[in-house]
Amino acid sequence: MSRQNVYDNPEFFDGYQELRDEAAGLHERVLEPHLDELLPDLVGKRVIDVGCGDGWLCRIARERGAREVQGIDPSSRMLQRARELTSDPRVTYTRGFVEDVELTAGAADVVTSVLALHYVEEIAPVLARMASWLAPAGTLLAVIEHPIVTSQNPKVGLRTVDGASVWPIDDYFAEGQRKERWIVDGVVKYHRRLDTILNAVISAGLVIERVDEPGPSTARAEPVDPDAIRPAVLAIRARKR
Numbered sequence: 001m002s003r004q005n006v007y008d009n010p011e012f013f014d015g016y017q018e019l020r021d022e023a024a025g026l027h028e029r030v031l032e033p034h035l036d037e038l039l040p041d042l043v044g045k046r047v048i049d050v051g052c053g054d055g056w057l058c059r060i061a062r063e064r065g066a067r068e069v070q071g072i073d074p075s076s077r078m079l080q081r082a083r084e085l086t087s088d089p090r091v092t093y094t095r096g097f098v099e100d101v102e103l104t105a106g107a108a109d110v111v112t113s114v115l116a117l118h119y120v121e122e123i124a125p126v127l128a129r130m131a132s133w134l135a136p137a138g139t140l141l142a143v144i145e146h147p148i149v150t151s152q153n154p155k156v157g158l159r160t161v162d163g164a165s166v167w168p169i170d171d172y173f174a175e176g177q178r179k180e181r182w183i184v185d186g187v188v189k190y191h192r193r194l195d196t197i198l199n200a201v202i203s204a205g206l207v208i209e210r211v212d213e214p215g216p217s218t219a220r221a222e223p224v225d226p227d228a229i230r231p232a233v234l235a236i237r238a239r240k241r
């Protein structure tokens with residue numbers, strides 16, 4: 001199966017780095033203010049971070065006491081950046097798609113994935129793989145682009161209706177591939193209904209402990225901040241039986 005590895009596209013990678021360097025995106029505005037609620041206790045834990053990108057969460061996990069962290073990502077450019085950002089010997093990086101990478105069953109106490117699973121075509125088998133890497137009673141944390149955001153087809157973003165800004169949702173029930181312009185044309189993501197995502201977690205043998213739809217700590221100054229009027233991300237924390 002051919003999968004998109006857009007983070008290795010030089011134009012996309014440079015544009016993405018610029019956005020991250022601005023330090024005013026979802027990580028800083030929506031995720032970091034909520035890390036205490038989102039993250040499980042990581043002290044002494046073995047962590048696998050799926051779609052680790054530049055290792056943002058790998059470094060945070062170590063700061064929060066994780067014993068060792070393994071980041072998984074298909075993008076060699078993102079992994080090169082990740083390696084530049086830490087020389088911590090307890091953080092290791094493996095190149096591969098989550099669908100293919102071979103890891104030892106039960107090797108992790110915590111498996112995380114932040115803003116990566118909406119790039120995966122079939123979420124149920126991937127969540128089952130991630131659950132298989134967990135030790136008994138281990139915790140999964142999946143943060144994914146919210147179905148309200150992924151549903152639009154084509155992606156139109158905010159619209160003005162009767163003078164008010166609205167986020168149209170017109171293709172919610174039509175699951176599947178979405179292509180959008182984000183830095184470059186043709187970025188492929190996958191839209192799934194909320195019930196599909198939650199049922200895939202349950203089918204993976206996990207018990208859902210917490211669901212969050214965090215909003216921004218401060219709204220952007222520009223005309224209307226979409227992240228302040230609809231959830232940008234869905235966060236699910238679940239435990240292996």
Ligand SMILES: C[S@@+](CC[C@H](N)C(=O)[O-])C[C@H]1O[C@@H](n2cnc3c(N)ncnc32)[C@H](O)[C@@H]1O
Nearest residue numbers: 007051052053056075078097098114115116119
């Ligand atoms: C928006 S970045 C997020 C990176 C990191 N988790 C963070 O929050 O900073 C999405 C990452 O998912 C990775 N990714 C895309 N498809 C993937 C797949 N099938 N398996 C694993 N990672 C994937 C990309 O290469 C990219 O590094």
